[in-house]
């Protein structure tokens with residue numbers, strides 16, 4: 001799979017942009033703030049319908065414009081697919097596939113499989129569980145796009161259930177009865193357990209498949225003394241076989257158990273939206289113990305493991321390394337270059353071209369404010 005062409009209208013700093021890309025290595029070179037990451041972010045948005053930098057869509061639209069459009073031609077197995085997304089802040093995105101509108105934007109997921117490593121990924125190691133859950137769910141969707149629907153159904157249930165709990169909490173506060181609210185809550189328990197078990201089973205399978213790739217990737221990048229490993233941490237405790245029926249029952253039992261606490265706090269306290277991925281180096285958790293360099297290598301290894309796993313599934317995703325090489329010492333640069341040299345399409349961004357190892361100096365693009373030009 002590779003991106004053959006990207007066109008942007010009013011996306012971030014680009015008023016209008018059209019860039020043709022080739023398979024193999026492309027290096028986007030530009031000084032700080034010139035728009036390298038903006039271009040990468042647009043591709044990431046096509047792959048995940050989300051930005052890796054911001055939680056809302058407004059910053060994606062060029063200042064002063066009403067909406068942004070990303071058009072992306074992707075070649076997969078010799079066939080070309082055209083994905084078009086219109087990002088309208090505060091409204092649902094509009095999406096077209098091969099020029100025909102699709103009912104839901106998430107129908108374009110899977111058209112572009114991409115693994116992006118960016119400086120923000122340090123959050124995977126040092127940040128809150130939400131970053132790690134997103135990492136897992138994005139990979140789940142990249143492997144099996146139907147999980148986008150599972151995730152959306154689950155999120156909807158949590159929203160509705162939290163609204164009900166909040167009402168029960170407020171009613172209780174003013175001394176009212178809670179019987180009415182609780183009967184509806186039980187219906188939402190069933191929905192939560194149903195969709196939650198499906199999501200949980202998917203994540204558990206994913207973590208089991210990903211583990212060996214992660215250990216291998218960390219070892220290759222860091223040549224570390226300690227082995228890197230991952231484990232899924234669930235509020236359900238150790239019920240961690242990806243058996244949907246058993247997980248559904250475990251979720252129902254856990255909801256029953258925390259009923260009082262949930263009403264007291266007015267929020268759903270159990271389910272995959274509260275889970276985490278525990279990252280370890282040897283016997284120690286990476287969070288709080290790993291050095292800056294180790295954390296950086298761990299985050300990179302998580303992305304490389306995702307890339308490796310997708311490839312072992314028979315999917316050759318586009319690999320993007322945004323501003324990575326400047327952070328690495330010479331040994332790590334060369335090891336990373338050797339690991340990714342055979343990527344089907346690799347996009348590398350840098351401010352200083354000498355930071356990129358010679359084996360990765362493919363086609364060069366110069367990025368200056370508002371334009372991207374192929375170097376002659």
Ligand SMILES: Nc1ncnc2c1ncn2[C@@H]1O[C@H](COP(=O)(O)OP(=O)(O)OP(=O)(O)O)[C@@H](O)[C@H]1O
Nearest residue numbers: 012013032033034035036037038059060061062063
């Ligand atoms: N919505 C927007 N409208 C207009 N300009 C924007 C918008 N969002 C970001 N920019 C501009 O885009 C530029 C940042 O681009 P980008 O993050 O791609 O830089 P970069 O080339 O990756 O730089 P660095 O090497 O520092 O990471 C900034 O100048 C910023 O002001």
